[in-house]
Amino acid sequence: MRVVNCVGFGPPDKLAPEERPDLAVLPEHVLIDVHACGVSFVDTLIIQGRYQIRPEPPFVPGSETAGVVSAVGKGVDDYAVGDRVIGMSLLNGFADQALLRPAQIRSLPAGLSFEQAAGFVQSYCTAYFSLHRRADLREGETVLVLGAAGGVGLASIDVAKAMGARVIAAASSPEKLDACRRQGADELIDYTKEDLKLRAKALSGGGVDVVVDPVGDAFAEPALRAIAPGGRYLVIGFAGGEIPTVRWNLILLKQCQVIGVDWGGWSAKHHDENDRLFEEVGEWVSEGRLSPLAPATFPLEEAPRALRELMGRRIVGKAVLVTR
Numbered sequence: 001m002r003v004v005n006c007v008g009f010g011p012p013d014k015l016a017p018e019e020r021p022d023l024a025v026l027p028e029h030v031l032i033d034v035h036a037c038g039v040s041f042v043d044t045l046i047i048q049g050r051y052q053i054r055p056e057p058p059f060v061p062g063s064e065t066a067g068v069v070s071a072v073g074k075g076v077d078d079y080a081v082g083d084r085v086i087g088m089s090l091l092n093g094f095a096d097q098a099l100l101r102p103a104q105i106r107s108l109p110a111g112l113s114f115e116q117a118a119g120f121v122q123s124y125c126t127a128y129f130s131l132h133r134r135a136d137l138r139e140g141e142t143v144l145v146l147g148a149a150g151g152v153g154l155a156s157i158d159v160a161k162a163m164g165a166r167v168i169a170a171a172s173s174p175e176k177l178d179a180c181r182r183q184g185a186d187e188l189i190d191y192t193k194e195d196l197k198l199r200a201k202a203l204s205g206g207g208v209d210v211v212v213d214p215v216g217d218a219f220a221e222p223a224l225r226a227i228a229p230g231g232r233y234l235v236i237g238f239a240g241g242e243i244p245t246v247r248w249n250l251i252l253l254k255q256c257q258v259i260g261v262d263w264g265g266w267s268a269k270h271h272d273e274n275d276r277l278f279e280e281v282g283e284w285v286s287e288g289r290l291s292p293l294a295p296a297t298f299p300l301e302e303a304p305r306a307l308r309e310l311m312g313r314r315i316v317g318k319a320v321l322v323t324r
Helices: 041-046 114-118 121-134 151-162 174-183 196-204 217-225 248-254 263-269 271-286 300-311
Strands: 002-006 015-019 030-039 064-072 084-088 097-100 105-107 142-145 166-171 187-190 208-213 227-235 257-260 296-299 319-322
Touching: 002 300, 015 300, 030 084, 030 114, 030 300, 041 300, 064 097, 064 114, 084 097, 084 114, 105 271, 114 319, 121 151, 121 208, 121 227, 121 263, 121 271, 142 151, 142 196, 151 166, 151 174, 151 208, 166 174, 166 196, 174 187, 187 196, 196 208, 196 217, 208 217, 217 227, 217 248, 227 248, 263 271, 296 300, 300 319
Parallel strands: 142 166, 142 208, 166 187, 208 227, 227 257, 296 319
Antiparallel strands: 002 015, 030 064, 030 097, 030 319, 064 084, 084 105
């Protein structure tokens, strides 16, 4: 089997392709022939030793895979050889085989390619959990999505439109804004050229109802200032680099809610609820209510380049490694 090994903390150049013996199935496990592996912002932190969970090198990064079940271990009844599945684990995704427990696997929703599926779970479950469970988004409301051309951003546009909302997408280039438009955004803001607060307030008729923020950094305060009284601000991550400091008097004056969103942490403690959430998201895909865009693809051996492109914010949407 082929893997991409992180031999030491640091930049993506620390990753090295390796050949290893093929995996054998174990009791209570499922062996998967991986067709595609997702590349995420979390992976960029883990290889640098900057994530809250810090494995010691050497290790194989990668948390999302998609492929076909090649063997099932004794005691596994939920999956069979030939099933198309999505695998989820914090590590060992950058490989052409994966050995996972049934609890780490989901059936691949109808209508998704392996490439789409490899970048689906983290982004779409985060977006759905944020808007459906945490913000209680209502039909007709206006949503401002920051970093809208990223994986979570495009998924948030898709989910918000499926819930009947009007979406304003904010991104940093014409190429990225074009992807937002193709995903269904109603209005676009290039926040490298336009005043985010003023433009968002103008496009929303005075203020947005919900802000989806996976970026943080310098865009947090103007986005908060663009929120309508009683609005909801979803804090999802800090891909912009800096954790922002926000003036609390703005929260008081806006009488808004600032809501922390950690789908990964929540899902680890609410297994049954998360199973239902994934079923709902999968049904929306199968019914055609959600339409994930095709990701950028790289050969498995080019994982360092994929991570560099992601860290340089040159990826539109999701990036995946393909193995077959």
